Amino acid sequence: xxxxxxxxxxxxxxxxxxxxxxxxxxxxxxxxxxxxxxxxxxxxxxxxxxxxxxxxxxxxxxxxxxxxxxxxxxxxxxxxxxxxxxxxxxxxxxxxxxxxxxxxxxxxxxxxxxxxxxxxxxxxxxxxxxxxxxxxxxxxxxxxxxxxxxxxxxxxxxxxxxxxxxxxxxxxxxxxxxxxxxxxxxxxxxxxxxxxxxxxxxxxxxxxxxxxxxxxxxxxxxxxxxxxxxxxxxxxxxxxxxxxxxxxxxxxxxxxxxxxxxxxxxxxxxxxxxxxxxxxxxxxxxxxxxxxxxxxxxxxxxxxxxxxxxxxxxxxxxxxxxxxxxxxxxxxxxxxxxxxxxxxxxxxxxxxxxxxxxxxxxxxxxxxxxxxxxxxxxxxxxxxxxxxxxxxxxxxxxxxxxxxxxxxxxxxxxxxxxxxxxxxxxxxxxxxxxxxxxxxxxxxxxxxxxxxxxxxxxxxxxxxxxxxxxxxxxxxxxxxxxxxxxxxxxxxxxxxxxxxxxxxxxxxxxxxxxxxxxxxxxxxxxxxxxxxxxxxxxxxxxxxxxxxxxxxxxxxxxxxxxxxxxxxxxx
DNA sequence: GCCGTTTTCGGCCCGACTGTTTTCAGTCG
Numbered sequence: 304x305x306x307x308x309x310x311x312x313x314x315x316x317x318x319x320x321x322x323x324x325x326x327x328x329x330x331x332x333x334x335x336x337x338x339x340x341x342x343x344x345x346x347x348x349x350x351x352x353x354x355x356x357x358x359x360x361x362x363x364x365x366x367x368x369x370x371x372x373x374x375x376x377x378x379x380x381x382x383x384x385x386x387x388x389x390x391x392x393x394x395x396x397x398x399x400x401x402x403x404x405x406x407x408x409x410x411x412x413x414x415x416x417x418x419x420x421x422x423x424x425x426x427x428x429x430x431x432x433x434x435x436x437x438x439x440x441x442x443x444x445x446x447x448x449x450x451x452x453x454x455x456x457x458x459x460x461x462x463x464x465x466x467x468x469x470x471x472x473x474x475x476x477x478x479x480x481x482x483x484x485x486x487x488x489x490x491x492x493x494x495x496x497x498x499x500x501x502x503x504x505x506x507x508x509x510x511x512x513x514x515x516x517x518x519x520x521x522x523x524x525x526x527x528x529x530x531x532x533x534x535x536x537x538x539x540x541x542x543x544x545x546x547x548x549x550x551x552x553x554x555x556x557x558x559x560x561x562x563x564x565x566x567x568x569x570x571x572x573x574x575x576x577x578x579x580x581x582x583x584x585x586x587x588x589x590x591x592x593x594x595x596x597x598x599x600x601x602x603x604x605x606x607x608x609x610x611x612x613x614x615x616x617x618x619x620x621x622x623x624x625x626x627x628x629x630x631x632x633x634x635x636x637x638x639x640x641x642x643x644x645x646x647x648x649x650x651x652x653x654x655x656x657x658x659x660x661x662x663x664x665x666x667x668x669x670x671x672x673x674x675x676x677x678x679x680x681x682x683x684x685x686x687x688x689x690x691x692x693x694x695x696x697x698x699x700x701x702x703x704x705x706x707x708x709x710x711x712x713x714x715x716x717x718x719x720x721x722x723x724x725x726x727x728x729x730x731x732x733x734x735x736x737x738x739x740x741x742x743x744x745x746x747x748x749x750x751x752x753x754x755x756x757x758x759x760x761x762x763x764x765x766x767x768x769x770x771x772x773x774x775x776x777x778x779x780x781x782x783x784x785x786x787x788x789x790x791x792x793x794x795x796x797x798x799x800x801x802x803x804x805x806x807x808x809x810x811x812x813x814x815x816x817x818x819x820x821x822x823x824x825x826x827x828x829x830x831x832x833x834x835x836x837x838x839x840x841x842x843x844x845x846x847x848x849x850x851x852x853x854x855x856x857x858x859x860x861x862x863x864x865x866x867x868x869x870x871x872x873x874x
Numbered sequence: 875g876c877c878g879t880t881t882t883c884g885g886c887c888c889g890a891c892t893g894t895t896t897t898c899a900g901t902c903g
Contacts, residue, residue, distance in 0.1 A: 405901050577886090584888055
């Protein structure tokens with residue numbers, strides 16, 4: 304039972320409660336608990352078994368929901384959900400996922416037409432029967448038909464790096480509109496989440512009309528969903544939704560704060576404001592009718608007695624308490640990075656030579672890099688055997704002589720074999736400056752077996768770093784099941800570093816796992832795993848996730864100078 | 875259903891846009 308499964312049960316309960324018109328705050332409680340569980344690094348199943356009382360410590364989870372989590376983990380089901388489903392078909396919740404359909408309309412369609420599944424909905428819409436339902440008309444019927452066709456595309460989140468690719472030309476285009484004072488992409492993009500569901504674009508300007516006008520005329524727009532005076536929504540040809548909001552400059556900070564979110568963070572901040580008899584909305588901070596702040600984000604935070612909180616931390620995961628206590632971490636920045644400890648060359652599946660990678664790292668201002676070509680078990684990547692490494696090491700020696708100003712470390716991405724032993728002989732291993740290990744096969748082992756396998760590798764006295772610890776590929780491959788709390792514990796005991804792999808489709812460790820490690824005092828490494836020189840620039844994405852994991856420069860080993868890094872590796 | 879520097883009851887973030895309405899409900903973020 305994974306966290307996501309428990310969260311799904313709670314969301315399903317919330318959907319059904321909504322259809323039944325239950326108390327909105329009760330519904331909100333289920334949704335908020337689902338969100339907490341979803342983003343938790345520790346499996347609730349483990350908590351439920353070992354320390355159920357710890358569940359009640361989680362934000363938004365009290366005695367009742369804690370006991371329901373225990374029930375779900377123990378029995379795989381929740382009596383309340385069964386009861387709700389008995390009264391309202393659970394398939395109705397599928398209708399609510401169609402844009403334009405919420406609980407009220409879904410229920411009314413069901414009660415009026417007996418429609419309870421997506422195929423039935425489509426049939427009714429095509430037959431023009433939906434407009435017979437009170438509150439629905441031809442326009443909504445069309446919206447629903449369109450929504451049925453693009454259901455999947457609408458919900459798919461895109462990788463942060465892909466979002467970057469859409470953002471750049473869009474901003475460049477919109478900048479031509481007259482009167483823009485400031486402009487930023489807010490939302491999860493600004494919080495640097497590993498994936499984004501849509502883009503929230505914010506513009507500060509006195510006259511919104513010409514900006515909205517230009518926005519909906521963007522050549523890449525496939526469909527205009529909404530077009531108001533200050534708010535527009537469009538869908539790009541790729542299926543990515545972009546929401547534009549235009550506010551007067553005096554409100555820009557409040558709007559930026561509001562549209563950056565997260566939702567849970569906003570609610571928490573607004574609660575603080577209420578205690579001070581203030582009201583916060585996207586236009587500013589108000590005492591009565593008088594605006595007391597709003598031009599900048601810092602002003603808004605100051606009005607509730609807080610310092611400015613970096614967007615990456617705004618997830619309601621303790622940042623508000625930390626801000627109040629003055630204990631927010633000073634987050635790591637890309638400029639803190641002094642070297643890159645995972646990359647591949649033409650000797651295996653990379654596209655550049657050792658010298659080319661080293662020169663590119665030097666260009667980026669690094670002091671060192673590690674060449675980490677694959678070992679023989681990883682056949683698809685052309686992994687090297689002992690002789691291959693000998694050739695590679697000779698080339699590194701040559702590059703060391705020819706290139707000054709950068710240290711090239713001998714390393715390898717050593718495959719962790721099925722039984723947890725390393726895919727490299729001891730003699731070759733002894734020649735390495737840095738020993739990086741990772742899993743490339745048998746992803747479907749049960750969690751306990753996978754954990755044992757990795758733990759055994761971490762216990763090897765020569766191992767320094769565990770690479771991409773969960774093996775996930777965003778949108779393509781789920782992380783393999785593994786007990787991350789145990790990995791973190793062993794990493795701490797053995798002094799092993801855990802990698803945040805900065806490949807945009809890996810970002811592995813995730814933000815929450817990075818936080819788990821950092822809180823446990825385990826040091827991290829941020830590496831690009833570059834397979835060509837251009838990919839060295841992925842470093843930014845790894846740093847983003849480290850920031851989301853509350854990491855300061857001191858928490859990340861490759862912010863150290865070479866001497867400091869060597870000391871750490873020796874220890 | 876949660877929660878507490880207004881603390882065990884009575885609150886709970888707040889506003890924009892659409893479509894279908896005769897003044898606003900529903901949905902969305």
